[in-house]
Amino acid sequence: MKYSLAVYRRSLSAAVFAGAIAATVAFASSAQAEKLTIIVGGMEKQIYLPATLTERLGYFKDEGLDVELINSRAGVDAENELLAGSAQGVVGFYDHTIDLQSKGKFIQSIVQFSQAPGEVELVSSKYADALKTPADFKGHTLGVTGLGSSTDFLTQYLAIRNGLKQGDYTLLPVGAGNTFIAAIKQDAIQAGMTTEPTIATTLKTGDAKILVDMRTPEKTVAALGGLYPAASFYVQTAWLETHKEDAQKLTNAMVKTMRFIASHSAEEIADKMPKDYYVGDKDLYVKGLAEGKAQYTPDGRMPKDGPTTVLQVLSSFSKTVKGKEIDLAKTYTTEFVDKANTTLDAAK
Known part of the structure; x- marks a missing residue:
């Protein structure tokens, strides 16, 4: 009996010790999981919806990732935070990869959320009779989210494509949402570029009308001359080279989200959002999402010839891009989305 009790005690001690070791290993693994910070250039904007949706669907956690999404007023602000090392990635417009390369800084889009900007140039209803096309921008103040932002880039291109030159108009950073709406109402701007749900809100109140619509691929081609890959997930090239495993996990999660968007209705997607x-006004939110849903890529891949269109747009007015030798192959990669899609297809 004493012998059996001794054996039992030794077995119990071994079991407790093994449990403690297992707990320690689990804790160590958890502690080693690097927290990844992603800055979003406006989380409430529908153009950047895939970032929050990925989190809400639990896809980051499914990949064993600890991801924090941080809201930013505009894509250009998020870009600066990325370059400062405050984040591992940014959800913003692809055009920043080209703009930064022209300045000797390298970032890459690894998941492409959209093939159209999802933006609309709105004109204040007070000026709708005078401002009928971008050619009428002359002498007016135009709202953009921020100077150096993608709305800045697109506004300048619309002006130049319609025969104007820099200096014929004034750009004013007004953000999005309530600040944009206030700028329209207070006549601080006569027209401006913004996204859903701000578009639907101003149209419903009658404060503004659509001047140029870039929410679908077809309308984008008409306005810009080609598909314009816009919302994307990009990282610094130097970080990507040393964090390929993290990059693949992030891509896996986001590609699942793009496929979710492609296979669900606007209302079903809206139900997942905060x-x-x-x-x-949920009905208005769903309406705006339904009208712009075609902007999203179905699988996170870069649309063919899209980068060329973006380069042409920026080269038309940007003093830093114009005349520079830009290597588009270094502005994006499909390595991670290709692998993610192959894995998902195989699992069907």
């Missing part, structure tokens, strides 16, 4: 994103 209620405060509806700005008090």
